[in-house]
Amino acid sequence: MDYFLTDEQKTIKSLARQIAEERVLPVRAELDEKEEFPWDIMRELGSSDMFRVFIPEEYEGLGGGCLELCLVVEELSRVCSGVAVSYAASALGCMTLMEYGTDEQKRIFLPGIASGEKIGAFAVTESTAGSDISNIKTTAEKVEGGYLLNGTKQFITNGGEAAIYTVIALTDKTRGARGASAIIVEKDTPGFIFGKKEKKMGIRSSATRELVFKNCLVPEENLLGKPGLGFIQALRLFDKSRPGIGAQAVGLAQGALEAAVDYAEQRVQFDQHIINIQAVQHMLADMAIQTEAARALVYAAARHVDSGAKSVTEESSMSKVFASDTAMKVATDAVQICGGSGYMRDYPVEKMMRDAKILQIYEGTNQVLRNTIALNLRKRKGRTA
Amino acid sequence: MNIVVCMKQVPGTTQVKINPETNSLVREGIENIINPFDTYALEEGVRLREKYGGKVTVVCMGPPQAESALREAISLGADDVILLSDRAFAVADTWATARTLSAAMKKLASYDIIICGRQTIDGDTGQVGPELAEMLEVPFVAYVSNIEEIKESYLRVRRMVEEGHEIIETSLPTVITVAKEINVPRLPSLRGIMKSKNAAITTWTIADLNVSPDMVGLAGSSTQVIKIFFPQRVHRAEILEGDLDTQVDTLIDRLKGANLC
Numbered sequence: 001m002d003y004f005l006t007d008e009q010k011t012i013k014s015l016a017r018q019i020a021e022e023r024v025l026p027v028r029a030e031l032d033e034k035e036e037f038p039w040d041i042m043r044e045l046g047s048s049d050m051f052r053v054f055i056p057e058e059y060e061g062l063g064g065g066c067l068e069l070c071l072v073v074e075e076l077s078r079v080c081s082g083v084a085v086s087y088a089a090s091a092l093g094c095m096t097l098m099e100y101g102t103d104e105q106k107r108i109f110l111p112g113i114a115s116g117e118k119i120g121a122f123a124v125t126e127s128t129a130g131s132d133i134s135n136i137k138t139t140a141e142k143v144e145g146g147y148l149l150n151g152t153k154q155f156i157t158n159g160g161e162a163a164i165y166t167v168i169a170l171t172d173k174t175r176g177a178r179g180a181s182a183i184i185v186e187k188d189t190p191g192f193i194f195g196k197k198e199k200k201m202g203i204r205s206s207a208t209r210e211l212v213f214k215n216c217l218v219p220e221e222n223l224l225g226k227p228g229l230g231f232i233q234a235l236r237l238f239d240k241s242r243p244g245i246g247a248q249a250v251g252l253a254q255g256a257l258e259a260a261v262d263y264a265e266q267r268v269q270f271d272q273h274i275i276n277i278q279a280v281q282h283m284l285a286d287m288a289i290q291t292e293a294a295r296a297l298v299y300a301a302a303r304h305v306d307s308g309a310k311s312v313t314e315e316s317s318m319s320k321v322f323a324s325d326t327a328m329k330v331a332t333d334a335v336q337i338c339g340g341s342g343y344m345r346d347y348p349v350e351k352m353m354r355d356a357k358i359l360q361i362y363e364g365t366n367q368v369l370r371n372t373i374a375l376n377l378r379k380r381k382g383r384t385a
Numbered sequence: 386m387n388i389v390v391c392m393k394q395v396p397g398t399t400q401v402k403i404n405p406e407t408n409s410l411v412r413e414g415i416e417n418i419i420n421p422f423d424t425y426a427l428e429e430g431v432r433l434r435e436k437y438g439g440k441v442t443v444v445c446m447g448p449p450q451a452e453s454a455l456r457e458a459i460s461l462g463a464d465d466v467i468l469l470s471d472r473a474f475a476v477a478d479t480w481a482t483a484r485t486l487s488a489a490m491k492k493l494a495s496y497d498i499i500i501c502g503r504q505t506i507d508g509d510t511g512q513v514g515p516e517l518a519e520m521l522e523v524p525f526v527a528y529v530s531n532i533e534e535i536k537e538s539y540l541r542v543r544r545m546v547e548e549g550h551e552i553i554e555t556s557l558p559t560v561i562t563v564a565k566e567i568n569v570p571r572l573p574s575l576r577g578i579m580k581s582k583n584a585a586i587t588t589w590t591i592a593d594l595n596v597s598p599d600m601v602g603l604a605g606s607s608t609q610v611i612k613i614f615f616p617q618r619v620h621r622a623e624i625l626e627g628d629l630d631t632q633v634d635t636l637i638d639r640l641k642g643a644n645l646c
Contacts, residue, residue: 047574062575
């Protein structure tokens with residue numbers, strides 16, 4: 001399918017594919033098995049300018065937007081979703097800064113992320129605040145010389161590996177959600193320590209850790225935008241980042257589809273290659289239809305975000321929900337087609353099936369996002385423009 | 386530091402076909418690539434620049450379409466590229482190739498280290514590097530697997546020999562050829578690719594080099610390819626008959642007969 005990508009977008013996609021095939025593919029099983037953070041690959045992505053893709057040109061980036069980011073994430077995820085999310089989370093970690101930061105804040109933090117020398121992370125989730133995102137407890141008390149952070153963030157992607165963290169904390173706990181603010185915290189700030197590294201079902205090469213703040217003093221100038229806007233900033237961030245998760249899902253589904261076709265082409269049962277069996281053909285056809293539809297929706301949502309549209313919540317939520325449900329279905333069917341072999345770790349599809357599940361959970365569970373879509377649907381009475 | 390890397394564009398396959406009438410390789414329909422050994426030379430050049438400063442100039446002799454190899458070289462970190470292209474340079478043997486390259490080096494005037502791949506995957510001779518050094522009257526080290534140290538007009542390298550490794554010190558400027566053990570070439574960068582698309586490719590013809598037409602190309606070649614052919618593959622397998630002892634005896638007789646035991 002021709003998505004009318006520009007030459008530059010095609011170049012980005014094809015280089016991302018080359019990196020995925022030459023550098024990620026040979027080590028993906030080992031990274032998964034050892035739950036090892038892919039530092040070598042992150043460095044390679046850095047030297048190939050992949051972290052520049054989503055950063056404005058004035059801060060040493062290439063000035064791309066949501067679609068460019070999606071293209072890289074899709075290609076990485078086609079080979080390994082764990083690597084893809086480690087890359088994407090760096091973008092997530094600096095998107096609030098890009099939107100609300102001052103020129104000086106951007107000048108300080110963005111070039112390091114653009115070069116790949118530093119990785120970013122975003123931290124809002126806590127043990128009491130998952131889908132109920134406003135129920136965070138971490139505080140950032142205004143004191144002389146800055147903000148004093150106390151509390152624990154949970155399940156933070158790139159936790160411990162990232163150098164720059166955007167943390168949502170309560171600067172005014174009497175105001176609840178309206179007292180939250182986004183603050184940049186650098187690794188190695190005294191009082192900022194990392195909790196245990198989580199053992200996960202999938203995306204096991206990515207690092208997921210607790211962030212613990214114990215009287216961690218952060219300079220006042222690290223606050224992004226105005227105090228009290230933290231939740232609005234976080235919600236807007238997710239509105240723009242969700243197509244990225246959709247792209248991760250599209251890449252994963254594509255990888256699973258390819259693996260299933262390859263297997264069905266060579267597996268012989270009843271004296272024929274199983275790809276000649278109509279039951280298998282129909283499964284593969286459905287997988288292809290769903291994957292392509294998900295890609296079309298993700299690219300469209302990403303372009304909608306890049307257009308500067310005022311409201312993108314519904315579109316970006318749709319792209320994330322549809323693509324992640326697709327990835328789960330396609331990966332499960334890929335395992336089914338590969339049969340007993342597909343269930344074994346020697347084949348890539350069991351990993352893809354494990355990796356797919358998180359896509360329906362993080363950056364808004366698909367149930368919460370359906371609530372959001374339904375809410376918007378009621379507002380517009382189901383009508384389209 | 387002025388670093389020069391020599392590069393050749395070659396057919397990206399080992400499944401070459403030969404045109405029996407012209408005794409040359411059939412290049413139609415085959416994707417051209419940078420000679421893989423030269424990618425290690427370029428990577429080492431770029432790493433030297435990153436460490437010591439200076440610039441990397443890539444020199445390539447070939448037909449006009451070799452420009453694509455030079456654009457790729459830019460995407461991989463080359464600062465300057467020069468294509469040596471002229472009908473007069475065509476059908477050169479290693480000697481005439483080295484002669485052309487050496488004329489280009491002299492025109493460049495300033496070079497501290499010239500890095501070549503150990504050989505090409507089409508010609509496979511491994512001669513151009515040493516011949517180039519000879520013509521430039523500078524030291525030469527082959528099969529370099531590590532550059533240990535560079536100081537002002539001094540170079541220490543490790544090179545691979547059959548029995549192990551040698552550490553060699555030499556003066557600069559010098560020519561080295563590198564083995565693939567020396568590094569893992571990087572992938573291109575997006576900025577490099579974008580730069581390469583608009584980069585100007587300098588082309589030097591015979592008129593730009595201080596060299597007479599009879600010293601380069603076919604005219605300057607001291608060897609000529611008379612015939613090029615695939616070796617005939619003769620499979621002569623024989624299944625020995627009889628019981629195990631008889632088979633063993635027959636085998637030993639055969640080996641003795643062939644003076645193999």
